[in-house]
Amino acid sequence: TPEQQDYSHIATPDLIDSAVALRSSNIEQLTAMIAELESRQLNGAEVSYLSYLQSYYLTLQGRFAEAESSLTALADETRSINVAVLVNISLVNVYTATANWSKGLSAANKLTKLITRLPESDNLHHYSTAILAQFFNNIEQYELGYKNAQKIVELDLKGRLGCAAGILSMNAANNLEIPLNDKSIIDTTLSSCSGMELLYLPSKLIVSERYLLTKQPQLIVDLLEPHLVEFEGSDTVLNFVEIHYLLASAYLQLNQVAQAEAMLERLTTLTEADVNLAKLADGYLLLADIRQNQGRTEQALSLMRQHLQLREQYLNKATSKRLAYQLAQQQISEKESEIQALHDKNELLKTQEDLLEAQRTNDRQFIVALCITVFLLGMFLYRSRSIQQKLKQLSAFDGLTAIHNRSQFMRLAERALSYAEDNKQAVSLVLFDLDQFQKVNDTYGHARGDWVLQQVAKACQQHTRRNDLLARTGGEEFCLLLLGCNDKRAIEVTEKFQQVIHTIDAGSPGFEATMTASFGITDNRLSGYGLDRLLGDAGAAVKMAKANGRDQLAVFAPDK
Numbered sequence: 001t002p003e004q005q006d007y008s009h010i011a012t013p014d015l016i017d018s019a020v021a022l023r024s025s026n027i028e029q030l031t032a033m034i035a036e037l038e039s040r041q042l043n044g045a046e047v048s049y050l051s052y053l054q055s056y057y058l059t060l061q062g063r064f065a066e067a068e069s070s071l072t073a074l075a076d077e078t079r080s081i082n083v084a085v086l087v088n089i090s091l092v093n094v095y096t097a098t099a100n101w102s103k104g105l106s107a108a109n110k111l112t113k114l115i116t117r118l119p120e121s122d123n124l125h126h127y128s129t130a131i132l133a134q135f136f137n138n139i140e141q142y143e144l145g146y147k148n149a150q151k152i153v154e155l156d157l158k159g160r161l162g163c164a165a166g167i168l169s170m171n172a173a174n175n176l177e178i179p180l181n182d183k184s185i186i187d188t189t190l191s192s193c194s195g196m197e198l199l200y201l202p203s204k205l206i207v208s209e210r211y212l213l214t215k216q217p218q219l220i221v222d223l224l225e226p227h228l229v230e231f232e233g234s235d236t237v238l239n240f241v242e243i244h245y246l247l248a249s250a251y252l253q254l255n256q257v258a259q260a261e262a263m264l265e266r267l268t269t270l271t272e273a274d275v276n277l278a279k280l281a282d283g284y285l286l287l288a289d290i291r292q293n294q295g296r297t298e299q300a301l302s303l304m305r306q307h308l309q310l311r312e313q314y315l316n317k318a319t320s321k322r323l324a325y326q327l328a329q330q331q332i333s334e335k336e337s338e339i340q341a342l343h344d345k346n347e348l349l350k351t352q353e354d355l356l357e358a359q360r361t362n363d364r365q366f367i368v369a370l371c372i373t374v375f376l377l378g379m380f381l382y383r384s385r386s387i388q389q390k391l392k393q394l395s396a397f398d399g400l401t402a403i404h405n406r407s408q409f410m411r412l413a414e415r416a417l418s419y420a421e422d423n424k425q426a427v428s429l430v431l432f433d434l435d436q437f438q439k440v441n442d443t444y445g446h447a448r449g450d451w452v453l454q455q456v457a458k459a460c461q462q463h464t465r466r467n468d469l470l471a472r473t474g475g476e477e478f479c480l481l482l483l484g485c486n487d488k489r490a491i492e493v494t495e496k497f498q499q500v501i502h503t504i505d506a507g508s509p510g511f512e513a514t515m516t517a518s519f520g521i522t523d524n525r526l527s528g529y530g531l532d533r534l535l536g537d538a539g540a541a542v543k544m545a546k547a548n549g550r551d552q553l554a555v556f557a558p559d560k
Ligand SMILES: Nc1nc2c(ncn2[C@@H]2O[C@H](COP(=O)(O)OP(=O)(O)OP(=O)(O)O)[C@@H](O)[C@H]2O)c(=O)[nH]1
Pocket: 400, 433, 434, 435, 436, 437, 438, 439, 441, 445, 446, 447, 448, 449, 450, 453, 474, 475, 476, 546
């Protein structure tokens, strides 16, 4: 008894493995193992396995509603892929047992997805595939049944799975009337199923169906007749419909009507069937046909009526399966179109994102371009301003001496004179011209002449004030406008100029050539505030100084 079995020495993982392995074959041991596991301290994954075994146990007891709720809860919470697969296998079986096809399909779909996460070589992977093949065959979706079954057939497995693969594949192929390499697949299936207590007869039944399809009735009789004895006096209905229907059909093909009649009479003791309702209905039809031929019309009619009833039952069941399948397909295709819609939306979002990104890149590029433009513009403005300043400087200053040139002097002097006139300020103007300058050029060269001009400007500038305006107004002619000064200071400054010019030696080393200049002076009292007049009068005074022997100053004398 289970109570006497002692599992206390077995490690929990091993105990779980054994329980899972024997779950369908030994219910007493399973009960004891579950009891042992319930008494132990388990980790998260082990708790998952125990819940699965408890749920499985409920299915064995036919407590499908309880099993379903604990299995669905476990499906949601387990983190073990193996437990999730086992749970969905059980759910597929629970929904098959309760003919809940749409839920069965959704569990089958989950299982299909889950097994892709199992290694291809995993036994659980193969077992799940067989469960799927069986489920799809069961709901008469034989293409899917065949596809799944073929996956395991191709693995060429030995044992239970190899046998199951052959049965499932041939079952689907028979219903699809797919041509098979009959000899090879029949031999393989029969040999892999021989010795399998529960599967040997089903394998023979499925092979017999193949023989019926290929019209080889004697082979059916040879294969199945020895098994008839198992059904004598037995109340089991498992395989009962199939064996009697197949033998009856074979006998009819062999023209052995009496044997066929015997088979069909036994078959029609059944008025319902869980699995093979279609074959049971067809059995009634075959017998009705025989009775009709025997002239037992009333019996034939009654059998026909029963046939139609069973046929209707079968069609109802088949229709509910087909409807469930269509519904599930529709839900899948809805989900797929939802996924497609999401995908499309994603693409759209991605495109928008790309556009935005492009926009952002453009913006960034634009900003960079703008920055560069601003920078270049700044550079340009800065440069052009400095060029302008340089140009202005060029136009304002004498290139050789770096003091104001004539045009700048005229502009500034006009403004200053007008200011002075307005404010009744005194102004004086000194014009001076270097003496015998041509001789410097001629004797010491033009470059020496330039140097002399630069020295004169430099020396004179050192003796001017901030408000004085010194300029080179001609080749060797300079001009000084003194603001707020009377002629007394003008004479003082002129004498200072005379002195510093004397210190400039135009000659080359060893040849002394002291520079001199002739100065003409005037002021606002003599010449007014008009620039032209001031310049003219000062010029006249210069001429006077030159005429008087040079190297001297002359104050403008209006009378002369
Ligand atoms: N080296 C040099 N010579 C210049 C420059 N501008 C004018 N001259 C020269 O200055 C000389 C002026 O000569 P003139 O007008 O005859 O006068 P001067 O020789 O000074 O004689 P007086 O004025 O009568 O004393 C000319 O030979 C011009 O070539 C200049 O920028 N550099």
